[in-house]
Amino acid sequence: AVNRQAVSVEAVTELDVLSFNVDRLRRFVRSEPEVGWALAQLVGSVATEVIDMMSSTVFGSVRRRLSRHLLDLAIQQSGELVVVQDQQEMADAIGSVREVVGRTLRELRDRGLVARTELGLRIDDPNGLYIVSTLG
Numbered sequence: 001a002v003n004r005q006a007v008s009v010e011a012v013t014e015l016d017v018l019s020f021n022v023d024r025l026r027r028f029v030r031s032e033p034e035v036g037w038a039l040a041q042l043v044g045s046v047a048t049e050v051i052d053m054m055s056s057t058v059f060g061s062v063r064r065r066l067s068r069h070l071l072d073l074a075i076q077q078s079g080e081l082v083v084v085q086d087q088q089e090m091a092d093a094i095g096s097v098r099e100v101v102g103r104t105l106r107e108l109r110d111r112g113l114v115a116r117t118e119l120g121l122r123i124d125d126p127n128g129l130y131i132v133s134t135l136g
Helices: 022-031 031-057 062-073 085-094 098-110 126-135
Strands: 075-077 080-083 114-117 120-123
Touching: 022 031, 062 085, 062 098, 062 120, 062 126, 080 126, 098 114
Parallel strands: none
Antiparallel strands: 075 080, 080 120, 114 120
16 A cells, blocks of 8 residues: 655755656556666665765755755856855754854855855855765
8 A cells, every 4th residue: 555645845045857657657666667767776876865865964064064955056147156145044954053153154164165245155166066065
């Protein structure tokens, strides 16, 4: 028996939602094993990505969590990568406090990774920020 429960989510960025009939998908996968295999690979890679993200969120330093958060929220605006969110919202999102986020942003700015602009927080070195988000 399948336990079905209603869930709700809130997106903080734009996203595409894929919805499908589970029973119909099961029948299709049984008749087309290569589709089942491809789906299993996709689910495995998504699960790995979620575990990595949760690990850095739960066990990572504020610097790592903030760097990842900035990369996740960055949007293209006027030819620049920008995050439009205030320090309190950043702190709330990563489980920290505004003062610590402010100090960490100054550190990232001093390293040439981000800069404050009239548009918001500009990401000057996304590769460097990615390294910080993965290695600390």
